[in-house]
Amino acid sequence: MLSSSHTHVGRRAKRISDSDGNNTESGETKPLTEAEMNKLGAKIVKAEIMGNTKLADELKIQLKNARDIAKNVQICSTEEVQNVILTQTDSKGITRPLESRVQTIKSSQNSKRKNAETHVSGKKVRYYFDDDKYSLENLFHKEKGRSTNEDDAAFVKIASKNGDMDEMFEEQITHIKSDAEQNEKDRSRAIKEHKRLSKSLDNCYWCIDSKYMLKHMIITMDSDICLSLPHYTSLTSGHCIITPVHHIACQLQLDENIWEKLKMFKEALYKMFMDQKLYPVFYEIYKSRHKFSHMQLECVPLKKRIGELAPIYFKKALLECETEWSMNKKVINFENKDVRKAIPNGLSYFMVEFERNKGYAHVIEDEHMFPTNFAQEIIGGMLDLNRDIWRKPKKEHFDQQREKVLKFSEIWKKYESEIKNHN
Numbered sequence: 001m002l003s004s005s006h007t008h009v010g011r012r013a014k015r016i017s018d019s020d021g022n023n024t025e026s027g028e029t030k031p032l033t034e035a036e037m038n039k040l041g042a043k044i045v046k047a048e049i050m051g052n053t054k055l056a057d058e059l060k061i062q063l064k065n066a067r068d069i070a071k072n073v074q075i076c077s078t079e080e081v082q083n084v085i086l087t088q089t090d091s092k093g094i095t096r097p098l099e100s101r102v103q104t105i106k107s108s109q110n111s112k113r114k115n116a117e118t119h120v121s122g123k124k125v126r127y128y129f130d131d132d133k134y135s136l137e138n139l140f141h142k143e144k145g146r147s148t149n150e151d152d153a154a155f156v157k158i159a160s161k162n163g164d165m166d167e168m169f170e171e172q173i174t175h176i177k178s179d180a181e182q183n184e185k186d187r188s189r190a191i192k193e194h195k196r197l198s199k200s201l202d203n204c205y206w207c208i209d210s211k212y213m214l215k216h217m218i219i220t221m222d223s224d225i226c227l228s229l230p231h232y233t234s235l236t237s238g239h240c241i242i243t244p245v246h247h248i249a250c251q252l253q254l255d256e257n258i259w260e261k262l263k264m265f266k267e268a269l270y271k272m273f274m275d276q277k278l279y280p281v282f283y284e285i286y287k288s289r290h291k292f293s294h295m296q297l298e299c300v301p302l303k304k305r306i307g308e309l310a311p312i313y314f315k316k317a318l319l320e321c322e323t324e325w326s327m328n329k330k331v332i333n334f335e336n337k338d339v340r341k342a343i344p345n346g347l348s349y350f351m352v353e354f355e356r357n358k359g360y361a362h363v364i365e366d367e368h369m370f371p372t373n374f375a376q377e378i379i380g381g382m383l384d385l386n387r388d389i390w391r392k393p394k395k396e397h398f399d400q401q402r403e404k405v406l407k408f409s410e411i412w413k414k415y416e417s418e419i420k421n422h423n
Contacts, residue, residue, distance in 0.1 A: 032066040035223060038245055040066070041208050042221045049218070049409065086190035089197075098190045200292040206243045207294065217401060219409055220416055221245065224258045225265055227412075229404055232393035235379055238273065238301040238408065242266070243294060250286035250295050252345045259340070262297070268415040269299055270356070276411075279307020279354070283375040284339075287348040287367045300379055307354070313378050314352050318362045322369045334359040350374060 032040070040063050047056040086098040118126050205212045208226070219227045219240065226243050242265055244258055254262065266282060273280040278301035286295070302310065318331045332342045334357060342361045343349045352375060353359035364370045371377065376390035388394075396404070 031070045037063065037066060037070075038208065039223050042223065045215050045218050045221055048215070049405075086187065086194060089193060098186060196290065197292050201247055204247060204294050206296065207247055208245060214401075216398075217405060219405065219412055222261070225261045227265060229401075229408060230393075231401060232395055233389055234404070235300050235376065235385065235389065236302060236383070238276075238278065238299075240269070240299050240408065242269075242297040242299065247292070248295050249289065249293060250349075251284060251297070251339055251351075252286075252343060254295075264419050266297075266299075266353075268419055271418075272411060272415045273301040276301070277304055278302065279304045279310070281307065281310055281375075281379065282353040282359075283351065285350045285364075285370075285372060285374060287364050287370065287372075289348065298375070300375075302379070302382070306382055310379075310382065311354055311358070311360070313382055314360055314375075317374070317378050318350075318360060321362070321374070322364075322366050326363075326365055328363040328365065330362065332361040332363075334361065 040059060044056050044059045044063065047053075047059060118124060201207060202210070203212065204210045205214075206226075207213060208215075208221075214228075214231050217228045217231055219229065221227070222245075224245055226245055228241055228243070230239060230241060242262065244254065244262075246258075248254055248258075251259070251262070270280055280299050280301045282297060282299050284295070284297045286293075301307075315331055321330075334342060334351075334353065336357055338357075339349075339351045339353075339359075339361055343351070343363065348364040348367055349361055350364060350370070351359065351361040373390050379385075380387065380390055
């Protein structure tokens, strides 16, 4: 199995080096795309896991050269002053370029409000004088990109004033705001968002290009999904983490092809642990959306007699979490549906899955009252573990990490081939 994989990776590396040599001889060096660099990085990790240091060193040199070429092309194609395209990310995780607001059709030099004709030939053509300012498409994008925080802020601002509420709402709707002022607010908001995103990417522990990523903990990886083990003390033997290769916040924001691959990895892990007479528990928590965190779907296998009681423990804990009264249903059952159909995109949530089409989800309304280690608390209580294991996780020594990876990889080989055959 290992020798054939070595041969496949070696042939692939040889083809890459041959093509690079042909490009150099012809004087044309084509920069690799980001997807091709990710695949090359995956081959490096695979070669290191297999112990083929020679091949890994060759691939590292190729990856370094490819990055240097990409940087040189970028420097040549850009000016001395680097320009950043500002973007806006809505509550559903959709990012779009920042656009200036549409100017009014009529001249806005006169700041006084002008009365517009609402009726023509006895028919009502508009409700307010600024109905012609935005098109239907602009209004749709504005509403879809609006967050609940903006609605709450607008309501608080109106409620803080004295006067009749109906008059205030009407005044708020009909009030003309300066486009220049709104553009400046949008720009400052986009700059802050860009800084937060850049900081999150630089300090991410799960991005392949990050300096904090522990590549020796990776079990397997393709162009979309990465399966690795925690660098700290595991809750149980076989505790693993599924993450997307690209920086994506949660399962609700995954593309369809990545979502299908994620389900294949979950199915393979489920079969692997069930063959060992273990009960796998998958869980994910998504909150603090403004921090642009990297999605982590953790899997903890339990002994079957204990794991079969996990749904009862989790349901009871979810019913008692946060406050007694809530806006949303406390426990959402995964009966004949998955998390993408159970939770609306844009909300903070916690999900736990036990078997195929069996699990629970919970909409987090108060993030301060919902602990980040919610699932670890429940599993640790079921197993009667020391609280410091999840409250103060300790990083294991390299030898312990290596032994853990080798043990898991030996069992995983059989089930990894099923994913490759499916692809």
